Amino acid sequence: xxxxxxxxxxxxxxxxxxxxxxxxxxxxxxxxxxxxxxxxxxxxxxxxxxxxxxxxxxxxxxxxxxxxxxxxxxxxxxxxxxxxxxxxxxxxxxxxxxxxxxxxxxxxxxxxxxxxxxxxxxxxxxxxxxxxxxxxxxxxxxxxxxxxxxxxxxxxxxxxxx
Amino acid sequence: xxxxxxxxxxxxxxxxxxxxxxxxxxxxxxxxxxxxxxxxxxxxxxxxxxxxxxxxxxxxxxxxxxxxxxxxxxxxxxxxxxxxxxxxxxxxxxxxxxxxxxxxxxxxxxxxxxxxxxxxxxxxxxxxxxxxxxxxxxxxxxxxxxxxxxxxxxxxxxxxxxxxxxxxxxxxxxxxxxxxxxxxxxxxxxxxxxxxxxxxxxxxxxxxxxxxxxxxxxxxxxxxxxxxxxxxxxxxxxxxxxxxxxxxxxxxxxxxxxxxxxxxxxxxxxxxxxxxxxxxxxxxxxxxxxxxxxxxxxxxxxxxxxxxxxxxxxxxxxxxxxxxxxxxxxxxxxxxxxxxxxxxxxxxxxxxxxxxxxxxxxxxxxxxxxxxxxxxxxxxxxxxxxxx
Amino acid sequence: xxxxxxxxxxxxxxxxxxxxxxxxxxxxxxxxxxxxxxxxxxxxxxxxxxxxxxxxxxxxxxxxxxxxxx
Numbered sequence: 108x109x110x111x112x113x114x115x116x117x118x119x120x121x122x123x124x125x126x127x128x129x130x131x132x133x134x135x136x137x138x139x140x141x142x143x144x145x146x147x148x149x150x151x152x153x154x155x156x157x158x159x160x161x162x163x164x165x166x167x168x169x170x171x172x173x174x175x176x177x178x179x180x181x182x183x184x185x186x187x188x189x190x191x192x193x194x195x196x197x198x199x200x201x202x203x204x205x206x207x208x209x210x211x212x213x214x215x216x217x218x219x220x221x222x223x224x225x226x227x228x229x230x231x232x233x234x235x236x237x238x239x240x241x242x243x244x245x246x247x248x249x250x251x252x253x254x255x256x257x258x259x260x261x262x263x264x265x266x267x268x269x
Numbered sequence: 270x271x272x273x274x275x276x277x278x279x280x281x282x283x284x285x286x287x288x289x290x291x292x293x294x295x296x297x298x299x300x301x302x303x304x305x306x307x308x309x310x311x312x313x314x315x316x317x318x319x320x321x322x323x324x325x326x327x328x329x330x331x332x333x334x335x336x337x338x339x340x341x342x343x344x345x346x347x348x349x350x351x352x353x354x355x356x357x358x359x360x361x362x363x364x365x366x367x368x369x370x371x372x373x374x375x376x377x378x379x380x381x382x383x384x385x386x387x388x389x390x391x392x393x394x395x396x397x398x399x400x401x402x403x404x405x406x407x408x409x410x411x412x413x414x415x416x417x418x419x420x421x422x423x424x425x426x427x428x429x430x431x432x433x434x435x436x437x438x439x440x441x442x443x444x445x446x447x448x449x450x451x452x453x454x455x456x457x458x459x460x461x462x463x464x465x466x467x468x469x470x471x472x473x474x475x476x477x478x479x480x481x482x483x484x485x486x487x488x489x490x491x492x493x494x495x496x497x498x499x500x501x502x503x504x505x506x507x508x509x510x511x512x513x514x515x516x517x518x519x520x521x522x523x524x525x526x527x528x529x530x531x532x533x534x535x536x537x538x539x540x541x542x543x544x545x546x547x548x549x550x551x552x553x554x555x556x557x558x559x560x561x562x563x564x565x566x567x568x569x570x571x572x573x574x575x576x577x578x579x580x581x582x583x584x585x586x587x588x589x590x591x592x593x594x595x596x597x598x599x600x601x602x603x604x605x606x607x608x609x610x611x612x613x614x615x616x617x618x619x620x621x622x623x624x625x626x627x628x629x630x631x632x633x634x635x636x637x638x639x640x641x642x643x644x645x646x647x648x649x650x651x652x653x654x655x656x657x
Numbered sequence: 658x659x660x661x662x663x664x665x666x667x668x669x670x671x672x673x674x675x676x677x678x679x680x681x682x683x684x685x686x687x688x689x690x691x692x693x694x695x696x697x698x699x700x701x702x703x704x705x706x707x708x709x710x711x712x713x714x715x716x717x718x719x720x721x722x723x724x725x726x727x
Contacts, residue, residue: 165687166726167304195681204559208614224681230433232680232726250727252302252348301727311698315706339698357705392705400727428720435677437721475721477678480685485693487718515716519693523685530690536716546713554690562690572712596712610696612689619696644710652698 136223138216141194141202147216152189153242156266158259160192160235161224164205169233172251177211179260184213186267187240193218195232235259239266300430300437302345302400305615309341311652317363317644320379324641326370328381332644333363339652349401355394355411362387366642368503369581369593377580377593379641380503390415394422404429420447439473451500465495482522489515498592504582505592513540529555532566544597546572547633564608568625571601571633580638595642601631606648618653680725687724694719 137148149159160176162169173192180190190213196202199217206215218224227236230249237246237259246262248255317332342354364382372378394411405428413420424443430436445467451459469491477483491513498507520533532552539545552566575597577590606623625646629639678686685691694700700717708714 161681163681163684165684165724167687167724168726171304197684201684221679221681224679230680232683232724252727253345254348300721300723301725304726309698311702313702337702339702341698341701355701357701430721430725433677433680434725439718439720441718469715471715471718473718473720477686477722479676480678480682483686483691483722485720485722487716487720489715489718491715513715515713517716517718519719521691521693521722523688523691530688536713538713538716544712546711548713548716554695556690562695564695570707570711570713575712596710602711608696608699619699621699648706650699650702 136226138193138218138223141199141206141215141217147191147214149191150242152191154240155187155189156240156263157238157242158188158190158235158263159227159238160190160233161195161227161229162192162233163195164201165196166232168251169205170209171253172233172255173209173211175256176259177213179256179263180211180213183260183263183267188263188267189213191216193223195221195224237262237266239269300400300405300428300434302349302398303343303351304345305656306344307342307654307656309339309652309654311337311339311619311650313337313339313648313650313652315646315648317646320366320381320641324379326372326378326380328367328379329364329383330381331364333361333365333646335362336360349399351398351400353394353396353398353409355396357390357392359390359392360387361390365501366595367501368505369641371581377638377641388415390418403431403434417452418447418449420445422446435477437473437475439471441471441473442469444468447495449496449500454500459500460496463496463500465493465497467491467493481525482520484521485517485519487515487517489513489517491515499594502592502594505594506590507577507592508542508590511540511542513538527555529553538572542575542577542597544572544575546570560612562610562612564606564610566606566608568604568606569601569631570603571631572599573634574599580640593640593642595627595640595644598640598643599632599634599636600627600629600639600643601633602627603631615656616653619651621648621650623648623650683723683725686722687726691722693722 137146139146158176162173176190180188192211192213192215194202194215194217197219202217233251235248236244237248239245245266248259314336316334319332320330322330336359338358340356343351345351366379367382368380369377370380390413392411392413394409396407396409398405398407407426408424410423422443422445424441426439426441428437428439446464447466448462448464450462453459454461469489471487471489473485473487475483475485493511494509497509497511499505516537518535522531524531532550532554534550536548538548548568548570550566550568552564554562554564557563575592577588578592578597579586580598581593582591602625604623604625606621608619608621610617610619625648627643627645629636689695704717
């Protein structure tokens with residue numbers, strides 16, 4: 108009996124540590140903004156179609172993607188679309204310097220702990236997750252190349268129409 | 270045998286020994302598609318020190334002055350490809366050793382050619398690379414031309430990243446066909462035309478150690494067959510085969526407190542002519558400001574002699590092969606360089622100065638007789654890169 | 658008892674030999690000064706000159722490293 112309980116506990120610990128969030132609902136975590144110390148709760152964005160973009164100043168493709176995302180945001184924010192960019196630079200100063208060259212109008216948060224990309228299962232930089240109005244991940248975009256913003260716009264419009 | 274002073278400079282030697290084994294590593298970061306189009310230009314000039322008068326039996330003491338221009342373009346194509354264009358245009362003028370003979374003290378002296386007109390060498394390589402999820406495959410072709418020399422070469426390489434892109438392996442193969450038609454062949458009893466070909470294979474492995482460091486190992490095998498002698502050198506007869514082996518190791522480490530990266534590169538080389546060499550390069554890439562990088566570097570080189578090398582030909586020597594080319598002699602060389610790179614948003618410029626000195630005392634092993642043809646030079650280089 | 662020891666040994670060994678760096682932890686490895694070659698044309702030129710002036714050649718391959726993006 109003892110062996111059975113021990114095995115069950117080990118098995119439970121093992122499975123619990125697997126990312127159960129996967130492609131379902133994003134975790135209700137809070138992160139500080141990059142430019143201030145305001146804490147933003149992702150939960151509060153329920154009801155909007157949200158694109159969560161993981162980026163860093165050293166990521167070459169991000170120099171192309173962010174201006175395009177900004178254009179998309181300006182175009183569709185009135186229809187209920189929002190973008191939350193989560194910066195993963197080790198040094199905030201690097202991120203701030205990047206945003207001086209490539210400014211954006213949407214929310215930029217800062218995660219120095221590495222927890223949020225792990226929970227989302229980020230496997231390449233940059234990666235973005237498109238969430239519907241209920242907070243379910245419906246579309247994942249890995250990397251970024253010229254022209255990818257058109258595909259993203261398609262997916263956003265689909266979810267806005269739901 | 271003395272040679273006339275109006276012999277045209279042989280540029281082919283540079284080509285013969287360089288050959289296509291200096292196939293440029295086109296995609297130096299082959300793993301991901303480049304984000305930007307990049308154009309690079311470099312102008313470089315290096316001047317070999319004049320030969321000492323006491324080292325020269327006859328001919329000019331001027332050594333080479335060489336001007337080089339490089340143009341390079343790398344561009345992403347579509348979602349999964351990139352192309353590159355790499356070129357070197359080189360102009361050489363000066364005299365070079367045609368051979369050696371014993372001086373009155375028994376030490377070797379150089380028999381130099383007369384001052385020369387300039388020779389040009391053009392080298393162009395084009396490459397295409399395909400990028401997959403974890404694999405990249407590349408193909409390159411190129412041609413090198415001088416008035417008495419032509420080489421055509423191609424290469425393929427394949428790279429695979431695994432272990433969440435923390436590890437990578439690469440396999441590369443290249444082949445080159447070279448043809449030489451020495452100038453003034455009939456006049457000086459040189460071979461009229463000859464060819465050689467080269468095959469090489471390289472294997473590499475790299476591993477990220479932690480957030481601040483990474484290491485790489487590689488081995489390579491290569492074989493030259495055909496006419497490997499120098500037609501412009503007196504009595505120069507070399508075997509018609511040469512098999513080479515190289516083993517390399519590279520290490521990079523970032524020092525946060527200094528905001529600088531340490532580069533350590535080592536190469537072991539050996540071939541079946543019995544030449545063994547060690548090369549160690551150290552460089553410190555220091556960020557002086559967040560736009561300016563200063564890079565001091567040091568390179569140490571030491572080689573042993575080929576088994577048929579002699580400082581000068583001695584009658585009664587029964588070896589079918591002979592060369593008194595300094596490149597096959599035992600010696601060491603030290604070079605020190607300083608480079609600056611200044612980066613703006615989409616543009617950067619660079620300037621570099623380097624001093625290279627070869628001497629028997631720098632060799633790891635004791636050298637009895639130094640070849641008088643050992644070369645020392647000063648190199649200047651300036652250039653820029655534009656991203657768009 | 659032996660099986661647990663084996664399991665823990667295997668896990669311990671795996672964690673010791675793989676400090677796997679996550680994709681977002683490659684900031685320093687992405688720096689130009691941390692690439693195998695910081696100045697491409699300069700590297701080509703050095704090899705070109707050394708192969709023609711010395712008795713050795715080869716050993717110029719570079720593999721892996723970088724930002725790992727896309």
